[in-house]
Amino acid sequence: MKFSYNWLSELLDGALPGPAELTRLITMKTAECEGVEAFAPALAHAVAARVLEVTPIEGSHNVQARIDAGPVHGVKQVVCGAPNCRAGLVTAYLPAGAEIDGRVISKVTISGVESDGMLASAAELSINRDHSGILEIDIEPGSPLPGLAADHVIEVDNKSLTHRPDLWGHYGLAREIAAITGAKLKDPVKASLLPAGEPLYAVEIEDHSLSPRYSALVFENVTVQPSPLWLQARLEAAGMNAINNIVDVTNYIGAELAEPMHAFDADKLQGNTIYVRRAKSGEPYDALNGESYTLEPRHLVIADSGGAIALAGVIGGAGSAINSETTRIVLESANFDAACIRKTSAEMKLRTDASMRFEKAQDPKNTVRALARAIALFEIVSPGIRLHGGMIDNFKAPPAPAPITLPMEWLIRKLGRPIEAAEVRAILESLEFGVAESAPGVFEVTVPSWRATKDVTIKDDLLEEVGRMVGYSSIPPEPPLKPVQRPWVNHERLFHHDLRQKVAAQGFTETYNYSFVSEAMAARFGFTPDQHVHVLNPISVEQSLMRISLLPGIHRNIVDNARYSDEFRLFEIGNEIHKRQSNELPHEVPHLMAAIHTKADGSAAYYELKRLAECLMPGCEAAPASSLGYEHSARAAAITWRGREAGRIFELHPSLVESGRASVLDANLAVLFELGPAPKRYQPLRRFPSSSFDLSVVAGLRELTGDLGGRIRAAAGANCDSVEFLYSYQGHPLPDDKQSLSYRITVSAPDHTLSNEELTGIRAAIIEALKAAGYELRG
Amino acid sequence: MIESTLSELESRAAASIDAAATPDSLETARVEFLGRKGALASIGKDMGKLPPEQRAVVGKMLNAVKQSLESQFDSKKAAFDKAALDSRLAAEWLDVTRPAPGVRPGSLHPLTLIQRELEDYFTSLGFAVVDGPEVETEWHNFDALNIPATHPARDAQDTFWVEGGHVLRTHTSPVQVRAMEKFGAPLRIIAPGRVFRNEEVDASHEHTFYQLEGMMIDRDVSIAHMLYFMKGLLEAIFSREVTVRLRPGFFPFVEPGFELDIQCLICGGPGCPVCKQSGWVELLPCGLVHPNVLRAGGIDPDQWNGFAFGLGLTRLVMMRYAIDDIRHLASGDLRFLRQF
Structure with a gap:
């Protein structure tokens, strides 16, 4: 919302701080300002000038003009390119030194002719958007442009006005400024202007909960013409386009009093009754914006006996729009239910100045104030205009809210600093709250109507x-005196943090990927769209699905980083999001995914990830697993830990990694957390020495080292401490299809030193078992 | 005579030890003169033939000579040992500038670092760290936070909707409600986590970012109490003087609501892209919890009240490390991530 500093000043009596300081004060006490900018600074220098003589310049569309700029500037020569530059015209002259569009005008030579200053269009002066030619006015050369002055525009963040219907107009903000600075608020409304007598139209409101009030006036002898320049400039400052005097006044009052208004051409209305009703199902409606809509009963319309003439609170209709032929108007000033307007405006994607105000819950008492203001303004902009009949007003006032009880003692406890009752009263009264002391130290506070619709309801x-008016900076921070309680401990989160630390210590760098994947990304890994939770309103296809695996993100990290680096390790801890039946929230499962990219053959990277898995899950086991589509078909394993499936280690399928090879560990952290750390219990240290011996077993090339080790362990019996794989060997004298696998077996007994005979016995038992299973031993 | 023989032997032995150029020749000299079958030993054997009175004198002499030679031998041997050790050490020279083999530790994401830091800080103040789902019910994300369906504040949060009428949480505030439901009052919690807004991505906007929600519910919690925690939080975060300002802010789930701004740490005030040229960065929206929110969480607002705040972790990380483009954080680019 844009506020004109001059406009605000006009609504206040007393000296105001400058625009920058005022902007700061508004931010600190009322609502966040996005900034303040000089508006139409050139108007500080502009004067009227009469064109005396125009001489064409050869080879240029520009002309050379001699002008009379009044007693101060005298006669000047300027170059002008406007088509309407002609002798006798009175226009706006900007002397050297004036500022326009952020640049300072200086004496320059254009088309070989010296130009001392310039003649300006209304757009260049920020009066309106007309740059078809230079301004045409009818005043004495040398005089300043009437009613026009350099201004500043303060832009307030709309989000911080969400709860303040009153601040959608200059008058509301002026009231705040009065409370902040002590200046006196001047009401531009003269209620005495409202006509008494019989109105020309009746108003039937079908449901007062959707429209508590509908007020209107009828005017005749209307002249539709451009507004005076000062009014156009005000609208321009507030970010609106001047259209004609009638529409401009409604927009002006919207920006001043926050009451959206609409003017109908009275001669285009049918019947003598205005209806405020729900639309009929399928009711057609042609709006002012040139669009046609089909309405439903959830939409509220203004109608005459012929049908809808306005989409209530959102946009007027094309059929009853005013134009240059209009001589009689019905001026609507109504109040509508905020939620209803908001829904319609959102559904139709029509965010108009009116709907933005109504959806904040406007004050129903404001409708007649706006009408009174319109009478005064119309008299200025449409001389000869007359009221026709009395005021139309259908109002079913909602029950007045009860006063709010405000105990000083409560206020001080919540504020956290002392404050005198008199100061509280003064602040509330400066904002026009009614304050009565019902008991010592207890106020009964009546909320003004413009704050009572939604904003202020409780103490x-x-x-x-x-608080905001005393200034929050006046509250000294203070530690609370409250009983200490031992907080609940989030073990799962601590577990994730601990894992991050461990994985990073092994050389992996943490990445954060989006929770979104595109259908194309998912498809690369064989995931189908129906496996995913869908985002219904993605900005782009990149965000259409919620990830069911961290893999697409990690894969992207691998591909991206491979452009800069050959060998790297990275990981992510994040949630997989899995669809559930019915409307339950999805199942969010935390996973760890770690990856190593290498230019080498990849087996070392694979085993490195297996080592990482063992760091995190001591004693976990890898078993060959049938590969998934995105996995290397001969390098995929399922990881089990303490009897539970905990994850997978695989090399990515070569078609997914063109830069080298990448292996991946995927661990389900829900399972890991559920299992918890392996239980620890002290075992007495063995008092008797252990003995070791090595065995080399001849086996097939695809024999699993783990399986053979398990076989040895089983055969070694109860006294076996460990079976450790040492190395494998291929080559002479072994046949080509065989390898030798060497193990170190360590044995001991808890109660004595094993004798030579016992050792030989264990060794013999192992060898016998292996031979029985068809293995040979080497050496 | 035997004394002169002994004296002559001593001179010869001393000369031999002295002349020994290698440990081997020294050992040869030792064996020749001091060995069990060496020259001194054979003189010792001959002593038995001497008359007793002379035997004592010669014995004394013999011991003296032996001790003197042994001492010469020992020091010569020590010199050889030292030389040998010195030359071994010299041969074992290492190029200490050569890079060490093996993998280097990786690094944690800056958002992880800041979360851990703040979790530790708040845990020390008796706050529990709680989590909530990333896909949230509409009720927890909006209605329970005093934002009914028709509230214009819903416009301010460009919401991603998913199937089942659920949303990707637009803030960490729904965890307030979940925590009240789970723990009741009194309550001190923080909830860091990932949130989503349906926004186009550019240098200062992301559709995915991180917040840290905080809430304290107790009896008679005041704005002054809230300020105490907010001030402490900022001191903990920046461990330096920061300029702050507290001003009114509108959030339906607090009343009154505040914006706590800090002066931009990147530009120091004149304005830059991170602070949108304003010199101030909105860092800490906060306020006293709205009674309707307490009710939604099952807590009686006549008995309890409290404050809540929401810290933009992503923005904080950017300020802390002077990161000028938000897109780095989700880029997965190791050239960026390894800097932390």
């Missing part, structure tokens, strides 16, 4: 009024 809201 906590009053705490805010007092």
Whole structure:
């Protein structure tokens, strides 16, 4: 929302701080300002000038003009390119030194002719958007442009006005400024202008909960013409386009009093009754914007006996729009239910100045104030205009809210600093709250109608009024005196943090990937769209699905980083999001995914990930697993830990990694956390020495080292401490299809030193078992 | 006579030890003169033939000579040992500038670092660290936070909707409600986590970012108490003087609501892309919990009240490390990530 500093000043009596300081004060006490900018600074220098003589310049569309700029500037020569530059015209002259579009005008030579200053269009002066030619006015050369002055525009963040219907107009913000600075608020509304007598139209409101009030006036002898320049400039400052005097006044009042208004051409209305009703199912509606809509009963319309003439609170209709022929108008000033307007505006994607105001819950008492203001403004912009009949007003006032009880003692406890009752009263009264002391130290506070629609309903809201006006910086921080309680411990989160630390210590760098994947990304890994939770309103296809695996993200990391680096390790801990039946929330499963990219053959990287798995899950076991589509078909394993499936280690399928090879560990952290750390219990140290011996077994090339080790362990009996794989050997004298696998077997007994005979016995038992299974031993 | 023989032997032995150029020749000299079958030993054997009175004198002389020679031998041997050790050490020279083999530790994401730091800080103040789902019910994300369906505040949060009428949480605030449901009052929690907004990505906007929600519920919690925690938090984060300002802010789930801004640490005030040229960065929206929110969490607002705040972790990380483009954080680019 844009606020004109001049406009605000006009609504206040008393000296105001400068624009920058005022902007800061508004931010600190009322609502966040996005910034303040000089608006139409050139108007500080502009004067009227009469064109005396125009001489063409050869080879240029520009002309050379001699102008009379009044007693101060005298006669000047300027170069002008406007088509309407002609002798006798009175226009706007900007002397050297004036500022326009951020640049300072200086004496320059254009088309070989010296130009001392310039003649300006209304657009160049920021009066309106007309740059078809230079301004045409009818005043004495040398005089300043009437009603026009350099201004500043303060832009307030709309989000911080969400709860303040009153601040959608200059008058509301002026009231805040009065409370902040002590200046006196001047009401531009003269209620006495409202006509008495019989109205020309009746109003039937079908449901007062959707439209508590509908007020209107009828005017005749209307002249539709451009607004005076000062009014156009005000609209321009507030970010609106001047259209004609009638529409401009409605927009002006919208920006001043926050009451959206609409003017119908009275001669285009049918019947003498205005209906405020729900649309009929399938009711057609042609709006002012040139679009046609089909309405439903959830939409509220203004109608005459012929049908809908306005989509209530959102946009007027094409059929009843005013134009240059219009001589009689019905001026609507109504109040509508915020939720209803908001829904319609969102559904139709029509965010108009009116709907933005109504959806904040406007004050129904404001409708007649706006009408009174319109009478005064119309008299200025449409001389000869007359009221026709009395005021139309259908109002079913909602029950007045009860006053809010505000105990001082409560206020001080919540504020956390002392404050005098008199100061509280002064602050609330400066914001036009009614304050009565019902008991010592207890106020009964009446909320003004423009704050009562939604904004201020409970004493906590009053705490805010007092707090922001005394200034939050006046509250000294203070530690609370509260009983200490031992907080709940989030073991799962601590476990994840601990894992991160461990994985990083093994050389892996942590990445954060999006929770989104595209259908194309998912398809590369064989995931189908129906496996995923869908985002219904993605910005782009990149965010259409919620990830069911961390793999697409990690894969992207691998491909991206391979452009800069050959060997790297990375990991992520994040949630997989799995669809559930019915409307339950999805199942979010934390996973760890770690990857190593290498230019080498990849087996070392694979085993490195197996080592990582063992760091995190001591004693976990890898078993060959049938590969998934994205896995290397001969390098995929399922990891089990303490009897549970805990994850997989695989090399990515070569078609997915063109830069080298990448192996991946995927661990389900829900399982890991559930299992918890392996239980630890002290075992007495063995008092008797252990003995070791090595065995080399001849086996097939695809014999699993782990399986053979298990076989040895089983044969070694109860006294076996460990079976450790040492190395494998291929080559002479072994046949080509055989390898030798060497193990170190360590044995001991808890209660004595094993004798030579016992050792020989264990060794013999192992050899016998292996031979029985068809293995040969070497050496 | 035997004394002169002994004296002559001593001179010869001393000369031999002295002349020995290698450990081997020294050993040869030792064997020749001091060995069990050496020259001194054979004189010792001959002593028995001497008359007793002379035997004592010669014995004394013999011991003296032996001790003197042994001492010469020992020091010569020690010199050889030292030389041998010195030359071995010299041969074992290492190029200490050569890079060490093996993998280097990786690094943690800056968002992890800041989360851990803040979790530790709040844990020390008696706050529990709680989690909530990333896909959230509409009720927890909006309605329970005093944002009904028709509230214009819903516009301010560009929401991703998913099937089942659920949303990708637009803030960590729904965890307030989940924590109240789970723990009741009194309550001190923080909830760091990932949130989503349906926004186009550019240098300062992301559709995925991190927040840290905080809430304290107790009896008679005041704005002054809230400020105490917020101030402590900022001191803990920046461990340096920061300029802050507290101003009104509108969030339906607090009343009153505040924006706590800090002066931009990247530009120091004049304005830059991170602070959108304003010189201030909105860092800490906060406020006293709205009674409707307490009710939604099953807590009686007449008995309890509290404060809540939401810290933009992503923005904080950017300020802390002077990161000028938010897109780095989810880029997965190791050239960026390894800097932390």
